[in-house]
Amino acid sequence: MSEKRDTATGGVKRLSRRAFFKRTTGVAAGAVAATAFLPGVKEVGTLLAKTVTGTPGNDMLTMHNDLQRALEKPMKQRKWAMVIDIRKCIGCNACAVACIAENNLPPGVRYRTVAEVEDGSYPELRRFFMPTNCMQCKNAPCIEAANRVIPGSMSRRPDGIVVIHYKKMKGKKVFEAASKACPYPYSLWYDEGKNYTDGTPALQPYEKRSFREYGIGWTRKDTKGTTRKCHFCTQRIDAGELPACVTTCTGQAMHFGDLNDNDSLVSKLLKRHKAVRLNLASGAEPMIYYLHDEPEQTCMVCHS
């Protein structure tokens, strides 16, 4: 099934609604139910002409400072969220590659994907880009599903990040159970323990390196056969660095911060903007918010 994950590849793809629907059902780690992609629900904020980012300064620095402030509090008082302004996303996939590099992901695993959609007919066209990753849901259905197969294989950190316990969560069965429960596509991935330079004249040193996730150091051998997913770059945020996808975002569409802090950029963005979260009907309470001027019309291109 992992072959089918690469639907975001290959340039522009125009999709009829039906085609998209077909595709997404085929996509996710085996078994995302068709009902998973119900329309997003408009939920917070009102559209303001003047945005937070209109103030002078550098959003990246603002978020960096927000992060340092949050780290001064105990972990349980932090509520991490991503706010993705899809008007600013240029579909460059820098986030996807940065994530592979940061987390030393093996072939077939990509925590971040960016779907690309062309809508309309020549010459009246729209083209937009939709980054997705694990939504770190407050009521993450994957946790319960996984733990039903292997107890203790998934949990939630006090700051809301959904944790996979690599030493326990091994095998396809638990992966499939968690994937099936997840209301979103492109979230969970099965790690087959491959290397990008397998079969070439020489395995390259970067593939052998250690990497840190969930506060622990790992190598590829440890994670072979496990389920993998985005963890908001725990190693970075715990050390005071913003997630890799956020810092590298060329259009600065990515925002990250603490929703428990009213002064954080993410809090301000959500107060002042129209934002949507996907598939609230699932009750999962995802922690990724999407900004757009016309979320109804835009999101409906695929999610209807």
Place this chain on the structure above:
Amino acid sequence: MNNEITGRTRSKSTPRTRRSFLKSSAFLGGSAVLLSQLEWAQNLFSRAEAGVLSPAEEYELSKAENILRSVCLQCNTGCGIKVKVLNGVAVKIEGNPYSPWTFVPSLPYKTPLNETTKINGSLCPKGQAGIQTAYDPYRLVKVLKRAGKRGENKWKTISFEQAVSEIVNGGKLFSHVKGEENRHVQGLKEFYALRDPKVAKEMASAIEEIRKKKTPEEKKAAVEEFKKKFANHLHTLIDPDHPDLGPKNNQVSFIWGRLKAGRAEFIKRFISDSFGSINAHGHTTVCQGSLYFTGKAMSDQFAEGKLTGGQKFYWQADTSNVEFLLAIGSAYIEGGYGPPHHAKKLMKNLVEKKVKIAVVDPRFSKIASKAYKWVPIKPGTDGAFALAMIRWIIENKRYDDKFLQNANRAAANAAGEQSWTNGTWLVKEDGSFLRASEINLAPKEKRQTKDGKEWEFDAFVVMKDGKPVAFDPNDEKNPVVGDLFVNTSVGGIAVKTGLQIVYESASSKTIEQWADICGIRANDIIELAQEFTSHGKKAVADPHRGVSQHTNGFYNVLAVYTLNALIGNFDWKGGLIKASTYSIDGSKEGHPFNFARLHPKKISPFGISTIRHEVNYEESTIFNGYPAKRQWFPFSSDIYQEIIPSMGDAYPYSSKILFSYMAAATYSLPGGQTNIEILSDVNKIPLYVASDITIGEMSMYADYIFPDLSYLERWEFHGSHPSIPQKAQPVRNPVIAPIPESVTVFGEQQPISLETMILGIAEKLGLPGFGKNGLGEGMDLVRQEDFYLRMVANLAAGDKPGDEVPDADQWELQQFEQARRHLPKTVFDVERWKRVVGEQWWKKVVYVLNRGGRFQDYEKAYDGEKFKNKYGQLINLYLEKYGKAKSAITGKNLFPVATYLPIADVTGKEVTDERDGFNLHLITFRDITQTKSRTITNYWLSAIRPQNFVLVNSIDASRLGLSDGMKVKFVSRSNAEGVWDLKNGVKKPMVGEVKVIEGIRPGIIGFSLGHGHWANGSSDVVVDGKTITGDPRRATGVHANAAMRLDDYLKNTCLLDPVGGSVSFYDTKVRLVSEKKGEGGS
């Protein structure tokens, strides 16, 4: 359908067996570095398993001592990078927040280093994947010598010393190759013919005199005189009867792909200043040559009686502040010099409604997806489009009169402008500017140059309120303004202003007629012209490759820049700005190392180059009427597509030895297969030496390949780009241990690299300017750092006294060394480095290197609404010099102003292949995940985009019966077979996979550059008798440059712009031929 695609791609990437790994490991020759890294990894791995990782190993990548700053080179943009190193291995790259390319606004330069450890800027996907360019299993480690025929890809590893010795001395070097048993190869020493700088100088000035002779008889007499005078030196010349071809030294050429400062000076020192060849050529014309060379034409200044000295440069929009951006053939957020900074600036302003974007492009590019208006123009008609806007703006008086009327510097200053045009200067019917003496308005005056030579000043003339006024363009005291549109006579001489001539060109057709040529609606042009003239100076029409890479590229660009001049947006915040770079060459006051003087025996090359650049055909002794055998380029240089084909034709003379660096002419040029044909012929180029990091698409045809250092292992000074408002000079410096093996040159252990190759040859050949005291008494040039560190010291000194950077403090000095603890002594030796620049400069050098270069603070780029790093001089809208010059093929004069020319070959014959059934117009574009020829080696990028596609509009698809996933072959008039003939028995079909989209103008098809490789690790090679299996993941997709139209007259090169020199990328008509299912594209 889609599943089929991905399924197929996946099956191609199935990793090969362990056996092939073992078989091919000889290729790399067992790099010590890699082995130690492996050991480390295993060690760490076992400790991780045991759960005994120490706290110190917790997120190592956030620690200052594991971070080095340098510059990306995954494309030519030059984003600053922070390279994070874990136990000696680079594992993650971030943007450098000091760099304006990756952080907007960038951190103030004086921000303490320790405060920036955890702050990261942004990079594009290629930048993020950069470590895979360095850690590439197909990297070369040892020197390779050809063991089979050219291009056959059979090699043997030889010692560096042997290679250098053979190249210098020549001999029967390939007696082991069938057919070459008795071929004697002449070595470099035979072409190091003219060695005396004094004789070279005398010959050069005598040749200048020959050039000035008007008639063939006079020229002949002058040549005879020359032969008498230099009787003792005639054996050093290529042809004593044509001394203007220059010395035999010119039969050795050095050409390059992507070359940046530092290495540029190193190569020039070798091939030009020391060896004495004029043939050092770059690749500008395959990128956006005509953009650069229009910039050059427009920036000629009036000096000592001549309009001269134009810079090879161009302007771009200030994307931070522009209010209306009209992107013409310019893919801002996919290529176009800097998706990271352009995207950040434009997307922020877009959501804040501070910028409106309109896009003129046959493809619905990503920037078009962010625009309020997309105008899908026909390729190659951008000049017509700009002229239509010019016409509307002039007729509706929407131009900036207060800017355009300024005839000289004083007038510009008085009007609060920083630059001015020659649009009001009066021009006579013969195309020359009217001079004041001609109408007795002002007498000629004698003036003196800086070095005391006398010259005659004859004032230019404008018409003001019907009266002629004389002026000096450079006058700072007496402002002179002129009427814009004049068509009259003065003193019996018919005159017009340059602007009048521009208007006549623009009004030669109605807006409807222009719109018709462009295949768009007249109303769209008018609407855009209205919008363009509704933002004061904060609007820009920004041209890029889509405008310049046509046979009419030069005039397209001139038309677009002329359009900008109408609103006077040059040097304004939000207008057109230029690049500003800190100097490294020692030419500024206070620079410690003046490189112009650091050569004990510099020779000045002379003669006509193999590409006939910056020289007039008519002045040469080989002038033989029109048409000339090939085009001449009096105003342009670095004509990439003419280098190898001219060697093939031995015009103007034969070439004997070719060096190439980072070049992939065979792959990246339109019609690159013509280069393959010539390179594979040992009689046309008897010796070919390449410097490359892998066996590339061009270096595979070499006789010797020297491994080079990747961008993470080497030095360079990346310079800046017009879209970066701050003055900048990013410095590339070694951040990881070198991959190639180490050798001894001048007694010094150093990794093989471009520089080591040059040093080795210089040592063997005894070239001056290298080795002991190579830079002058007491200054050796025995390692590359001897050269580059001194440049860093110049950079640290700044461009004027008082501009020095601060000293690095104790913490910074420690970090500098700590962060380089993984570098071997062959590249980093702190005591030696210190000695090179001296104690006085060392701490400043560290300050610069710790920040990855030198960057001005954002706010310093502006002074209120004015752009401070200004162009600040004359902008030529009327090109007198060009109007006087003739095409060497047609013998006709060039146009002096913006004009629209139909797509044609060098003889002026229009290209109309669509009439012969070639029913689709081919364009290319950049996907952000690939550059043209190298990034296919990055597996993380292939994970995102495993292949490219043939993009076809749905209207064409249903007309032609094409659908998603179909395999089609590109066929054109120049390539009826639709293949790349690799001249090694392989014909690689140009077959790609169709993707049907809406976002491309019907009738146009496109493919993105960067796929369809046949070298660079994508196919099998044999080294020392062992087969190294190619990786099919590197061969995916299609590269259809071989379908691109060849010039009917020149035959062995692509269509080209005879004025600006650009190759034509977007003027080919093709047919797509459906392949049977199952036939692969590679």
